[in-house]
Amino acid sequence: MKAARPLLLHACCGPCMTVVCEQLQREGFVVTAFFYNPNIHPWKERERRLQALTGYADSKGINLEIDEEYPLEENIRMLLDAENRCSACFKDRLTATADRARELGIENFSTTLSVSPYQNQSYIMEAGSAAEKKSGVRFIYRDFREFYKESIRISSEARMYRQSYCGCIFSERDRYLNLRSPGEV
Numbered sequence: 001m002k003a004a005r006p007l008l009l010h011a012c013c014g015p016c017m018t019v020v021c022e023q024l025q026r027e028g029f030v031v032t033a034f035f036y037n038p039n040i041h042p043w044k045e046r047e048r049r050l051q052a053l054t055g056y057a058d059s060k061g062i063n064l065e066i067d068e069e070y071p072l073e074e075n076i077r078m079l080l081d082a083e084n085r086c087s088a089c090f091k092d093r094l095t096a097t098a099d100r101a102r103e104l105g106i107e108n109f110s111t112t113l114s115v116s117p118y119q120n121q122s123y124i125m126e127a128g129s130a131a132e133k134k135s136g137v138r139f140i141y142r143d144f145r146e147f148y149k150e151s152i153r154i155s156s157e158a159r160m161y162r163q164s165y166c167g168c169i170f171s172e173r174d175r176y177l178n179l180r181s182p183g184e185v
């Protein structure tokens with residue numbers, strides 16, 4: 001039997017948390033979830049995702065750490081200045097997770113982001129490795145995409161809030177602009 005290992009899991013939302021947490025627990029990790037997502041715009045959307053996550057964590061008895069800061073201007077500036085917006089966004093969130101893990105004395109960290117087929121796995125790996133190097137906390141990368149459909153099933157059955165865009169205001173625009181019918185403004 002494997003020894004229990006503590007892990008801080010960066011969690012973007014409730015639906016992604018469901019299967020990722022379960023898989024990591026199966027591997028013997030003792031998971032504490034961490035919500036740090038200043039990239040979710042606007043505030044109400046952040047609140048909806050956080051509520052879904054909190055409800056799930058409570059129902060499963062999972063410890064949840066929440067970063068209450070919401071540096072909107074700083075986040076938008078960072079995304080605007082970045083050469084690669086999503087890469088910068090992952091780096092910001094995974095660096096914060098690794099730093100928090102170090103503060104808490106947790107020796108591993110991971111993220112729910114890798115369950116999504118819409119996210120770039122190379123950027124996630126790069127961001128996690130960079131945060132590991134900087135913090136000394138071990139990054140546990142897993143490609144969880146095979147469980148994505150299962151996360152939809154579980155969250156739909158639980159009537160959990162599921163977002164319709166990635167997070168930042170730019171992704172919201174891209175999502176709905178692409179849905180717009182011809183001639184619509």
Ligand code: SF4
Nearest residue numbers: 086089166167168171
């Ligand atoms: S699309 Fe998603 S991952 Fe990319 S910058 Fe926006 S919130 Fe971050």
